[in-house]
Amino acid sequence: MDLKQYQKLIEKLYFRKDSQRGLHKTFNWFIEEIGEFSRAMRKGDKEKTEKEFADCLAWLLSIGSLLDIDAEETMKKYANGCPKCGKTPCICREDG
Numbered sequence: 491m492d493l494k495q496y497q498k499l500i501e502k503l504y505f506r507k508d509s510q511r512g513l514h515k516t517f518n519w520f521i522e523e524i525g526e527f528s529r530a531m532r533k534g535d536k537e538k539t540e541k542e543f544a545d546c547l548a549w550l551l552s553i554g555s556l557l558d559i560d561a562e563e564t565m566k567k568y569a570n571g572c573p574k575c576g577k578t579p580c581i582c583r584e585d586g
Contacts, residue, residue: 494562497551508552516556520549 491499508516527542554561567573572580 492562493565494560496547497555497561500548500551501555504548504552505555508556513553513556516549517553520546520553523549 511519523542523545527539527546530538530542551561554564570576571578572582574580575582
């Protein structure tokens, strides 16, 4: 499954509910999932971390759908390397 197909799947599953909930409340759920992802990483629980990663991705794609953003289309930003330096791997300085 590619990213476009995955976004369409998440839309089929949740778009109606997310639309009814609204963008800002859906975004708050996304932030909560990021917190759960962070806690799983800190605990070093790989299985839980992977599950929370999937949840974060699903919520992010839901937000993209609410905003009419095609996630796969946005990937073009990085297709030719770092958007700032244009290199792969990035050679931008961390402090500047």
